[in-house]
Amino acid sequence: MQRFGQVIGIRAEHVEEYIRLHADVWAGVLKKIAECNIRNYSIYRYGDLLFAYMEYHGDDFEGDMAAMAADETTQKWWELCMPMQKPVEDRAEGEWWKTIDEVFHTD
Amino acid sequence: MQRFGQVIGIRAEHVEEYIRLHADVWAGVLKKIAECNIRNYSIYRYGDLLFAYMEYHGDDFEGDMAAMAADETTQKWWELCMPMQKPVEDRAEGEWWKTIDEVFHTD
Numbered sequence: 001m002q003r004f005g006q007v008i009g010i011r012a013e014h015v016e017e018y019i020r021l022h023a024d025v026w027a028g029v030l031k032k033i034a035e036c037n038i039r040n041y042s043i044y045r046y047g048d049l050l051f052a053y054m055e056y057h058g059d060d061f062e063g064d065m066a067a068m069a070a071d072e073t074t075q076k077w078w079e080l081c082m083p084m085q086k087p088v089e090d091r092a093e094g095e096w097w098k099t100i101d102e103v104f105h106t107d
Numbered sequence: 108m109q110r111f112g113q114v115i116g117i118r119a120e121h122v123e124e125y126i127r128l129h130a131d132v133w134a135g136v137l138k139k140i141a142e143c144n145i146r147n148y149s150i151y152r153y154g155d156l157l158f159a160y161m162e163y164h165g166d167d168f169e170g171d172m173a174a175m176a177a178d179e180t181t182q183k184w185w186e187l188c189m190p191m192q193k194p195v196e197d198r199a200e201g202e203w204w205k206t207i208d209e210v211f212h213t214d
Contacts, residue, residue, distance in 0.1 A: 005151030005158060022211040030213050040147075042160065043211040044112030047197075050210065051112060053149065053160040090154075103157065104129040104150040106137050 002061065003105065006052040006097035009086035010045065018084045019045070028073035036064040050085070052097060109168065110212065113159040113204035116193035117152065125191045126152070135180035143171040157192070159204060 010018055022043065033041060037058030044051045058064050068074055082096070091098035117125055129150065140148060144165030151158045165171050175181055189203070198205035 003149060005149065005160075007153045007158070019210055025211065025213070033213060039214065041211075041213050042110060042112065042209055044158075044160075044207045045210050046114045046156075046158075046195075046205070046207045049153075049156075051114075051151070051153075051158045051160075051207070053112075053151075088153075098153070100151045100153045100158070102149055103126055103152050104132065104148070106132070106140060106148050107146065 002056045003102065004052070004054050004056065005100045005102060006054075007088060007100050008050050008052075008097045009088055010048055010050050011084055011086050012048055014084035015045070015048075018081070021080065026073060026077060028071075029077045032068055032071045032074050036068045038064075048086075109163045110209065111159070111161050111163065112207045112209060113161075114195060114207050115157050115159075115204045116195055117155055117157050118191055118193050119155055121191035122152070122155075125188070128187065133180060133184060135178075136184045139175055139178045139181050143175045145171075155193075 037056055039055045039057050041054040042052065044053075056064075085096070087096055088098050144163055146162045146164050148161040149159065151160075163171075192203070194203055195205050
């Protein structure tokens with residue numbers, strides 16, 4: 001299993017809408033997340049930053065992420081979410097959410 | 108089970124030492140974390156911010172946190188860590204790490 005921490009900005013004027021939307025995520029989006037072997041996925045907010053924590057239980061992360069990106073329902077969800085988000089400047093090439101380094105873990 | 112997200116600042120001049128220290132946390136500190144019913148505890152770093160994710164599996168969070176704070180080894184560990192940390196201004200009264208709101212979760 002691989003754990004991931006990620007960060008992205010949230011535009012102040014969209015915080016309330018983002019929270020409302022994520023309190024009731026579409027069933028098709030949740031289904032695809034599960035099909036793509038993501039488990040125990042949480043997003044937290046600190047001011048204008050969102051932090052994500054998730055666990056990947058598959059054995060082909062790139063393939064699963066490509067399958068998620070190809071899913072029509074997920075694409076429609078992202079069309080809603082992406083304009084509310086503001087990716088951080090120092091993310092890696094090709095990233096939307098920036099992957100951040102684990103400093104500590106204990107089971 | 109309760110999930111927690113937390114955030115705290117890290118002083119730029121102490122980032123390397125903090126990372127080094129947390130790559131090899133004292134056994135007594137880890138033991139106390141487990142005894143206090145904390146599981147699946149991770150800390151990630153984004154620049155001068157640390158983001159923590161943890162799961163609490165007990166039924167007396169305040170009591171367990173008090174037991175942790177009373178533990179001599181944990182106190183010595185905190186004496187090392189706290190000067191490297193810079194709590195965020197908008198934390199709640201009595202907080203060191205600021206508890207942040209969950210926006211989304213899926214199992």
